[in-house]
Amino acid sequence: MKKNHCSNKRLQYVKKNWQLYIFFLLPAVVLTFIFKYIPMGGILIAFKDYNAFKGILGSEWVGLKYFERFISSPDFMRYLLNTLKLSLFGLLWGFPVPILLALILNRVRREGIKRKIQLLIYLPNFISVIVLCGMVKIFLSPVGPVNSFLGTSTDFMSMPEAFRTIYIASGIWQGAGWGSILYTAALSNSSQELTEAAVVDGANVFQQIWHVDLPAIKNVIVIQFILQAGNIMSIGFEKAYALQTDMNIPASEILATYVYKIGLLNGDYGFSTAVGLFNSIINVILLVFVNKVVSKLNDGQGI
Amino acid sequence: MRKKNLGKAVVLMTVATMLLSACGKAGSSTTGQVAGENEDISFPLEKTAELSFITSAETGTTQEPNERIIFQRLEDETNAHINWTCFVSDQFADKKNLALANAKNLPDGLFSADMSDYDLLRYAKQGVIIPVEELIENNMPNLKKVLDDNPEYKAMITAPDGHIYAFPWIEQLGSGKEAIQTIGGMPFINKKWLDELGLPVPTTTEELKETLVAFKENDMAGDGQTIPMSFIMNGGNEDMGFILGAFGDGYGDVPDHIAVSNDKKVVYTAAQDGYKEGLIWMHDLAEAGLIDPEAYTHDWSTYVAKGKAGRYGLCFTWDCASIVQDSNDFIPLPALTGPEGQKNAPRASRSDTSGLQRGRCVLTAACKNPTLAAAWLDLMYDPQQSAQNNWGTYGEEGKANIFEKTDDGMLKHLDLSGESQSPWEIRTTQMVGGPLAVMDSYYGTYVTCPDDAQYRLDWIKDVYVADMKEDYVYPNIFMSQNDLDNINQYTTDLDSYVNRMKSDFVMNGNVEERWDEYITTLEGYGLSKYLEIMQTNLDNYFVNHEK
């Protein structure tokens, strides 16, 4: 019977390759189960009035009360849109930069300069968000260096239109160098011989990159893109909060900052879990969608 | 196909396991004891008893509270040993909430709980903390006396359901119109510059403008560094709302935008005509380049840095000593008279019963001997114990002390300027915080009034009280959970909009044209509903208070 044959074959595989399961996979599975799945029951807190004495199951069910709380603001859609726009544009603008950096750096011939530049561009990654925002404010102040340089006295931080640009540009500034590490490492995979062959064939640099370098890192690019798309709602509140001023609120109030103001300060776990759940669901939807689209474009290779 | 089913089964099984494990966490529910037995507990105890508390301590000071001399003396006197769990103050909020989520390891109480009204009601409802009014009545003579002598405080710490859930922190400095919190953001004007220019202290809004212009034109700070007027827009005590009291009905603006009219109606300051007129005037000043261009966005440290560099002609803050180079150069600016002869010194909400923190100390349902705990905590309300817990102590050998004990037994604040450590460091090393009450009546008898409080109280009394036209301020009412929830929601939305428009109006003007739209938008955010809740609570308060 076909069924038996199938399951037999699979069992055989497992027996033969037991090492794969016991040695390679088991640690990860155990860790995941203990530290991620066991606490997962906590998602229920999003629907309950958590009481330490009654435990998670015993606590009173409040249904969608928390969801209502943050959705009911008249500006909820605006916050959601701000979040999405910030993430989306951040992804669009920010995604190619590390790749470009890696590709260009890869072609720099002088090792010494290359190393020094690499070290430099990784540095901003270590500046904490708070300090970064402090610096941004100083630089963009009406009486600060940027304004002096341009000869104006515009208060950039008070302009909602400018918020997104400031946020994204500072993000790229901070993260692009660090992000390029991954691509640099993947590029080490691109065959030297292939490049040389291409040169002999008369290919110029652009063509070399297109035919040799990019294919070598294509899969990494695809995966990174999918993963980042699936993180769109997870934009943290810290940076937006730090860059917020009274007047750029129409653009700078994102879901995370709003939620922080109405609930998180109270240590209300039900509320924060509900918001987290909301974000996660949107993230999953986006991930599945992007994965499908990209897989189609990439011969079925996705997550 | 089968693979998928198998997959689903695995997931389901895993989910089931999670739920089961979530189940097992329910601890045994302890019924909250509201013991009020008239157990006579006298210290020192015959047999050493133990209590466990959570508290906090500032970074850089000891994280072992039993190393503090105040607690050592207490243990010697009472024979009660306290097992402390101490969290560093800047991590306290997060850790406290987690500790309270862990039913198995609850201590007897939280000595410095830092609980908001919301926290108190929520934890009370869950049965995590217990009501203590019986304990106060039967086992806590010191606290009972404080509350009996000051019934307004008793009203304030009572929850809407009639219970008292926490022991308060009270530091009374003045009361009524003379309370130190009456005016948060005081205006300070650079007297030195005025003298150099031969100008009098301005008394009207017109004169102030002329003075600011003079500051600017004469570049008093030198090097083009003069900033005639600075503040932090919407920055609490650094906001300039005070001088808006010269316009319209004189409510000016206060951090929570709430005032009370003399016929006991709640007023939203940011929707008043006077507020509008005031902002028009401010825009005028902005146009003339008299306002710090960074006022809309700079933070506290930048604000201070500029002040310390001697650049300000007029600034707003709690106490100018923290902002300016030399506080002797500045004096508090009295309330100005506006274009229509209006003059008022706006009062801040909740200021008439100054210095109250309701949720300072709580007992949990895990406390096995509440009577003992209450009796021990009552020792903190002894007048001199309170003073020490709040500030520091005397007679600790080899260390800098906050007090010395005078011959007639009074605790006298020492002059700490000669010490190597800063006064704040000395204080945080010795003090223990927690529940306590320091009343106005104690000053001069049990303890001296701290210097920086005294001169501020004097300022308020000498410079501002006469001009305070408001008879009432919104009291520190303990509202129901429902009200708190709704208010929280409304104010988040409203504050966001109001703050933004305030900056916008001052920066960009066009106030008159945009005013109607502004008011409509406020309504859209629920302004009337918000005020209704506030009014109901206020009315109830007056009814109860007049009893």
Place this chain on the structure above:
Amino acid sequence: MRARRKPFADQVFYFIGYFLLGMFTLAIIIPIFYVLVASFMDPTVLQNKGITFDFSKWSTDAYRRVFENRMIWVGFRNSIIYSVSFTIVSVGVTVLAAYPMSKKDLVGKKIFNTFFIITMFFGGGLVPTYLLISNLNMLDSIWAIILPNAFNVWNMILARTYYQSIPAELREASSMDGASEIVHFFKILFPICKPIIAVLALYQFVGMWNSYFDPMIYLNNAEMQPLQLVLRSILIQNTPEPGMIADIEGLAEMAKIAELLKYSTIVVSSIPLLIMYPFFQKYFDKGIMVGSVKG
């Protein structure tokens, strides 16, 4: 010998490429430089006059304060211990798990995939995790820091992608030579994968180095605090609550110190990473694996 003609396209590439690179690097250097210089300056002067190279206005006050604090050294020590152990454990577990997941024919692959990916999105959150750690008696121990996040799905996916770019023939060859999976992995695959392993190691090391929230929640003993937590405390401790009736001048003084320390703390916490980075960098270089494939 390669033909020496330089196509015009090449020149264009290098011109634009170097220009962009140069601009980007400059954009990085200027603010970094600012941070460095600012860490030596008095905050009042800094805020009012901007950076100055008038050395008389410089001071090493900020650094003195940081290094005089004994806890900084404790923090350093702890951070190194945590970061190294975490990196070893995490990269180990992740890289191992990624290997079977990269095989096309792995039985149960979809199950495992779903099992792992779900955790990327859904989690119980802070309270249940905290309770679990508490119940396992892991509070105040290094395990609370290392274990919960040791296996990182994102990293696993990256490693898996990397493995997939390596031809399957490699495994066939070694299998024919009688090598088990374990042997194949360590003897053959591992050396080839140094770049990705180095990257993941760097990510995990830095991630742990910069983290403060988990240590804050799970470690109460001050002696176990990592560097970031100590720095954060110093910074926050010196930011007073305006309005507190305490010694006002003292508080103002402390706020000034906080400002002062703002920049020096960044420098201090970044230095070890700067020192360490070149150690990782050599693994990113080209040409490590070429040749072994053809054989």
